[in-house]
Amino acid sequence: MKGVDFVKARFLMVLLFSITIVTFAISYDLLKLVPQDSSFVFLLSDNAKNYDELKNVPLFSTLLTDLGLELMVQQQLEVYRYSQNIDLDSFYKFFSRDMVLYLTENGAGLLAGPFEDPQKVANALSQVLKLFEVSVSPMVVENCVEVYLSDSTVEGKRGFSIPENVLEKIPSNVWGMYYENSEELMEAYGWFAVDGKTVKGQGTSRIEDKSLKEAIEKTPGLVSLKSELIFPDFAFVATVPGDVLETILSNLLTSDEDTNEIVYTVLDNMGNYMILSGNVEFVMEEEQQNIVMWRLIRLNTRLEKSEFEKLMKENGYHFENGEWVSLIEGQTLRFAFDEKRSEILMSLEPLDAVRDNLKKTGIPISDVMNRFSIPDSYRGLAFVDTGGLLEKFIGMGVDSYFTLTVHQDGDTIVSEFTLQ
Known part of the structure; x- marks a missing residue:
């Protein structure tokens, strides 16, 4: 290893x-x-x-x-x-x-x-x-x-x-x-x-770099994203400097040569927030019940639209119906650029359908923050409706949820989770 x-x-x-x-x-x-x-x-x-x-x-x-x-x-x-x-x-x-x-x-x-x-x-x-x-x-x-x-x-x-x-x-x-x-x-x-x-827990990481500490302090907290919509089944929201997000996400990279150039370029130009959320639906198609997974990743970016489009073209993506599409390991990966918000959007489902579904079923981030008394100044949150997902998949209802919050305390980053 x-x-x-x-x-x-x-x-x-x-x-x-x-x-x-x-x-x-x-x-x-x-x-x-x-x-x-x-x-x-x-x-x-x-x-x-x-x-x-x-x-x-x-x-x-x-x-x-x-x-x-x-x-x-x-x-x-x-x-x-x-x-x-x-x-x-x-x-x-x-x-x-x-x-x-x-x-x-x-x-x-x-x-x-x-x-x-x-x-x-x-x-x-x-x-x-x-x-x-x-x-x-x-x-x-x-x-x-x-x-x-x-x-x-x-x-x-x-x-x-x-x-x-x-x-x-x-x-x-x-x-x-x-x-x-x-x-x-x-x-x-x-x-x-x-x-x-x-089940509850806490994690603490010390910030050794003073410039990084100052950068985190200058970045707006979750309050800046409270009105943004997320899917209700699971979500992860972070508002920290791009360098920090890059470090976190780069640890999850695989060695897939088809996607790494895009991913590394996106990470190198991360902005100050990311929003990931999803929802599970069961739909009837031809008298058969199928699972539809709605997922959307929104990354704030420093890339210009022209730079993003050049990156897509150089890596073999083709443009159709307002999104950049490519088939990677049997799955269709879709990208789009929101110039108004300076965001890169990613999903495995058609992005127009994902955004329409988000408008119908989504909840504002403030709903989660208010429900679990998460302060505006916090830097990150994760939420999973474990009880709701369990009922959807096995039909057994239970009052259960998972939350994770991240905040800065002086020269440390503190994460706290609860699983009920």
Whole structure:
């Protein structure tokens, strides 16, 4: 795991913390086994207890219990217990204690424990992974089990420490936390916890660049976009300098040569905001119910219309019905330029139809801000109507939603999420 793949892996781990320690005593023991040169660690504590509490959250109660996903997995594993003579009790123990995921320049690893008989746990885990053709070899390290998630192995000294000034800011009742300090990214840390019927968490990133801090402070907050329409099922809105948006979005890039020139040029000329939103509809076509996904991305840009059109032509896009169209990996990708707003529009559906649907079904960003008491000065928000989507797809209604907000606090960027 080198270069871009390594950075993307770290970024995905942070996204995992954002969409999902009673005491850190045991996790501290695990940290003693983590490589000193780790740039990212993600800790989970007392998984068995916290998993039971997670089932009190409406969304997970519906999925795991009412829909029967937990029972389905257990029944499948029980088949393997008898047909493959697998020690399932030891396998379950691997997930019941503390865990630490770590990332280094050489790769990634996962530690779990401590266990009374770590070898039995390692053997059981290996048996189950082989059934699913996962080629990793669990190893016993002291009284814990370690799994390498890449081809490389741990080199150098073990024994990782999280700064005391960071630990002091972590609540005492959290399930998990992460810490990152690398050359490519700023120091960052965060946590999440189950609190009754809610999962909540917070992440903090330090701004080292004074000019970047000043640029963020000068950029208007969400108040500047309150009247803009978004689709009601899911949305992401950010109002930060283009350099920051470029850094965030570039971590999500693939190595697709057909799209990278366009994407990099767009990112290099990002303006001060982006709006992404979507909506799911079920429509009847020829006596068959089909899913229609309405999605729209709006990027504020510093590009001129002539520069944008030149970029489209040079990359093989053709102009039809007011939009630039190309077929990429079997999907039709559509672009348009809104000269009045200095925006680039992107969608997989015809943009005229998307905009018409947005006018009919969209809600102003202020509706989300008012519902969840999000201050005008905040820099970003994400919203997912998880309950509504669940009802659309499986017909089971549940009062559930996900929100994420981002704001500046001095020389730090703070993100907070809630999943109910």
